[in-house]
Amino acid sequence: MSDFFSNGWSVFIAVTTVVSIAACLLLLIVASKRKVMAGDNTTGHVWDGDLRELNNPLPRWWMGLFVLTIVFAAAYLVFYPGLGSYQGKLGWSQATQYQAEMEKARAQIEPLYARFEGMNAEQLVQDPQAMAIGERIFVNNCAQCHGSDARGSKGFPNLTDTDWLYGGNHETIMESIAKGRHGVMPPMAAAVGGAQDVRNVAHYVLSLSGSPHNAIAAQLGKAKFGACAACHGADGKGNQALGAPNLTDKVWLHGWGEQAIINIITNGKDNQMPAHADKLTPAQIRVLAAYVWGFSNGPAASTRTVNAQ
Known part of the structure; x- marks a missing residue:
């Protein structure tokens, strides 16, 4: 396995990329210098007695676009990663781009969650905006296992009852979401x-x-x-x-x-259960935990109890 972490693969990718671009450029140069061998726009190749190969050069605008793509590829490889382990002049990477976008998104939503900061679980489940946000977070991150109705399935706990393996208070649910459970x-x-x-x-x-x-x-x-x-x-x-x-x-x-x-x-x-601390902010986890807590403690739980009776 150590071969997969050596510098050899990086060199191989870089060399292959450069050779491929150079080969395309060489092909253009060779094609542009090709001359007509006969006066009737043929190359002089004849098959079956009368089948002649014509020499129809590519349009200049097409050739120009082809050259531009090669120039663009060369410039791209200078500024962005593409030559093995070379990171490019701009130092761009998918990871840094993702982190920048996540930080921007968190900065935009912080004012929204600031209003919920001083609210406890009982207050959060009474707040329509908090529960609407909690529902969206739940559908995007939890419904795949626990179901869109949070009733779970075989191997995935039902979150609408009062049977909690690790405890069902707000703080414990936050811990379960943030750190996961094994x-x-x-x-x-x-x-x-x-x-x-x-x-x-x-x-x-x-x-x-x-x-x-x-x-x-x-x-x-x-x-x-x-x-x-x-x-x-x-x-x-x-x-x-x-x-x-x-x-x-x-x-x-x-x-x-x-x-x-x-x-x-x-x-x-x-x-x-996987940890979600890397995917969700503490404020999002807090609202989500209140939403989950509300399944067995909030107004919806009371409604279920009355209907069951």
Whole structure:
């Protein structure tokens, strides 16, 4: 792999680029000096007895444009990167251009977010402008995984309920958005015992939430659940500090039922939410977190509760 980071590729690209431009220029020079070999505008080449090759030079304006493109390419390579690792006289790069545009955009939106600076989550969810901004940020950055309605799907948490793996207050949601989350459950089959023990623990986990289960298997699995209690707690109610799910509710992030639980105990689970601190400003994260918080705490949550009743 070290070959891909050597200076050889940079030299190869630079040489290939220069040779290609020089070859185009040479081709133009050779074509412009070509002379008619016969008096009838032919080159003197004859095929099949009477098929003659004509010599029709390219129009001068076309030749002029071709020369201008070569001159432009040479000037471009002097001022901008294009010759391997050479950065150009202007020092331009995609990264610096992107950063400049991002800084310009942030400077333009700062006055807008300044109004929200002294507002808490309860006040933000009551502000139509803040929620409109939060909705746009959510659709552009979060809806791909959590859904446009924020109800999630298998493997992606539902943000409209009150089941929060790491905590659902405004500050914790901001931390989750900014830093991301990486939840890992290691394979626990060896710690639990054999295949039958894993099945018994699965039924005990189902019993914690009052789901249909085999009572005898659940009773046998209770003693083996001790291997899981370190994260999920002896009562199975989870641990938000670790992001360990509450097993006593009926919210199943990775699938419900005996086989789904057996698969997770046997194979473990690795789930990751990416950090957004590099994509969003602190002010944007603050408004977005309030918008997400409002799903289970704001006016919309109250409306859902009334409708459900």
